[in-house]
Amino acid sequence: MFIDEAKIRVKAGDGGNGCMAFRREKFVPRGGPSGGDGGKGGDVIMESSERHNTLVHFRFNPEYKAERGRHGEGANKTGRDGSDVVLKVPVGTIVYDDETGEKVFDFSGPDERIIIARGGRGGRGNAQFATSTHQAPREHEPGRPGEERTYRLELKLLADVGLVGYPNVGKSTLISRISAARPKIADYPFTTLEPNLGVVVVGDEKDAVSFVVADIPGLIEGAHTGAGLGTQFLRHIERTRLLVHLVDVSDGSGRDEVAKDVEVILGELGSFGAHLEEKPMIMVASKIDVANKDKLAALKKYCRKKKKKLYEISAVTGKGIEELKYAMAEEVKAQREKHAVA
Numbered sequence: 001m002f003i004d005e006a007k008i009r010v011k012a013g014d015g016g017n018g019c020m021a022f023r024r025e026k027f028v029p030r031g032g033p034s035g036g037d038g039g040k041g042g043d044v045i046m047e048s049s050e051r052h053n054t055l056v057h058f059r060f061n062p063e064y065k066a067e068r069g070r071h072g073e074g075a076n077k078t079g080r081d082g083s084d085v086v087l088k089v090p091v092g093t094i095v096y097d098d099e100t101g102e103k104v105f106d107f108s109g110p111d112e113r114i115i116i117a118r119g120g121r122g123g124r125g126n127a128q129f130a131t132s133t134h135q136a137p138r139e140h141e142p143g144r145p146g147e148e149r150t151y152r153l154e155l156k157l158l159a160d161v162g163l164v165g166y167p168n169v170g171k172s173t174l175i176s177r178i179s180a181a182r183p184k185i186a187d188y189p190f191t192t193l194e195p196n197l198g199v200v201v202v203g204d205e206k207d208a209v210s211f212v213v214a215d216i217p218g219l220i221e222g223a224h225t226g227a228g229l230g231t232q233f234l235r236h237i238e239r240t241r242l243l244v245h246l247v248d249v250s251d252g253s254g255r256d257e258v259a260k261d262v263e264v265i266l267g268e269l270g271s272f273g274a275h276l277e278e279k280p281m282i283m284v285a286s287k288i289d290v291a292n293k294d295k296l297a298a299l300k301k302y303c304r305k306k307k308k309k310l311y312e313i314s315a316v317t318g319k320g321i322e323e324l325k326y327a328m329a330e331e332v333k334a335q336r337e338k339h340a341v342a
C-alpha cells in the first residue's frame with residue numbers, strides 16, 4: 001500500500017521531579033540536603049531512511065510518546081533520562097506543523113534527523129537550593145512537561161524523470177521496459193493507482209548514467225481541481241529534472257485532436273502551481289506499432305511548430321526505446337551539471 005500523507009501526534013517525555021531528602025547517617029546529626037535532580041524527558045526524533053518508501057506505518061499508528069525522566073532520589077542521585085523515540089520516514093518527506101501550516105523540515109537526503117518534540121527538563125532537588133544562609137532547604141521542583149505537537153507529513157518522491165500523459169498511454173509499459181520496475185499493466189484507463197519508481201542505467205560501466213524514473217497515474221482534464229487520480233500524485237514529479245510526455249497515437253486511443261490533448265496536459269501541469277510546465281520536456285509518440293497515420297502526422301506538426309523533438313516508440317516491440325533512453329540520460333546529465341554549477 002502506497003501512502004504519501006499522514007498526520008501524527010507526538011509527546012516528548014516529561015522531566016522527572018526533583019527530590020527532597022536529607023542525609024541520615026550515623027554520627028552525622030545534622031546531615032545536609034541530599035535530594036537529587038530529576039532526569040530529562042526523552043525527545044521525539046524524526047530521521048530519514050532509504051529503507052522506507054511510504055508513510056503507511058504512520059497511518060495505522062499515529063501517536064508516539066517518549067519516556068519520561070526518572071525522579072531524583074536521596075544521596076544526591078540524579079534520575080535517569082527518559083529514552084528517545086526515533087521515527088523513520090522516507091527520503092523526500094516534508095514535515096508541516098499541523099496547527100500553523102509552517103514547513104518544519106524537508107528530508108532531502110538519507111540519515112538526516114531533527115528533534116520534533118523536546119523532552120522536559122528534570123526538576124531540581126533540594127540540594128540545589130542550599131546556600132550558606134539557607135542550609136536546610138525544603139524546596140524542590142517538579143519536572144517540566146515535554147513538548148506535545150501534531151504534524152502533517154507529506155511525501156514527495158525523489159526522481160530524475162517523470163512520465164506524464166493521459167491514462168492508458170503506455171507509461172507503465174515503458175517503465176517496465178527500461179527498468180526493473182514491474183507495475184500493473186492492463187488495457188484500461190487508471191490501471192496505475194499509485195506512483196512507481198524505476199532505476200534506469202544507460203551506457204557501459206565506465207561512463208554509465210543512472211537515473212530514477214517516476215510513473216504516476218494518468219492525468220485528465222481538471223486533474224488539478226481533483227478530477228481523476230493525478231491531482232493526488234502530481235507532487236511526486238515536483239522534484240524531477242525532466243518530464244517525458246507520452247501521447248498515444250494508436251487507432252484505439254479514442255482521441256482525434258492530438259494538439260488539444262497535449263495542451264490539456266500542459267495546462268494541468270501549469271495549473272498545479274509548482275512550475276511543472278517550465279521543466280524540460282521530451283515529447284514521445286507512444287504505441288507507434290499500431291499508429292494512426294493522421295494522429296502521428298498531427299503530433300509531428302505540433303512538435304515542429306513548438307520546436308520540440310519527437311521520439312517515436314513502441315514499448316511492446318521495443319522500437320525507439322534505446323534512442324529514448326539515451327535522450328533521457330543526456331538531458332538528465334545536462335540538468336545535473338546545470339544545477340551543480342548553480
